[in-house]
Amino acid sequence: MTQYVFFFGGGKADGNKDMKDTLGGKGAGLAEMTNAGLPVPPGFTISTDACNLYYEQRGKLTPAIEAEITTQLKKLEKAAGATLVAPSTGASSCTAAAASTLPIAVVALTRSV
Numbered sequence: 001m002t003q004y005v006f007f008f009g010g011g012k013a014d015g016n017k018d019m020k021d022t023l024g025g026k027g028a029g030l031a032e033m034t035n036a037g038l039p040v041p042p043g044f045t046i047s048t049d050a051c052n053l054y055y056e057q058r059g060k061l062t063p064a065i066e067a068e069i070t071t072q073l074k075k076l077e078k079a080a081g082a083t084l085v086a087p088s089t090g091a092s093s094c095t096a097a098a099a100s101t102l103p104i105a106v107v108a109l110t111r112s113v
Helices: 020-035 048-056 063-080 107-112
Strands: 005-009 043-046
Touching (some): 005 063, 048 063
């Protein structure tokens, strides 16, 4: 099974510096810094393969990619010790940021996630 979403945090990363074509420069750099033990907040990178499928599917993520993102969001919440919820619920919440890590900007994919 192809992996589309790569987690990093807690001193371990699914990717590494040699995966720039898959993770983009920022994603590969974050993975490498995490693997080196530098203090990197947990997160995940959506691969270039996922981006290509997104365009092939005319702006829709495949169910497999959506499932991976959901799994990684839960992993992120656990690593951060907080949930991604609206502050009005009174629950402890964390903030997530999205940035394109691909050699080209992928604004549409970032918006859909």
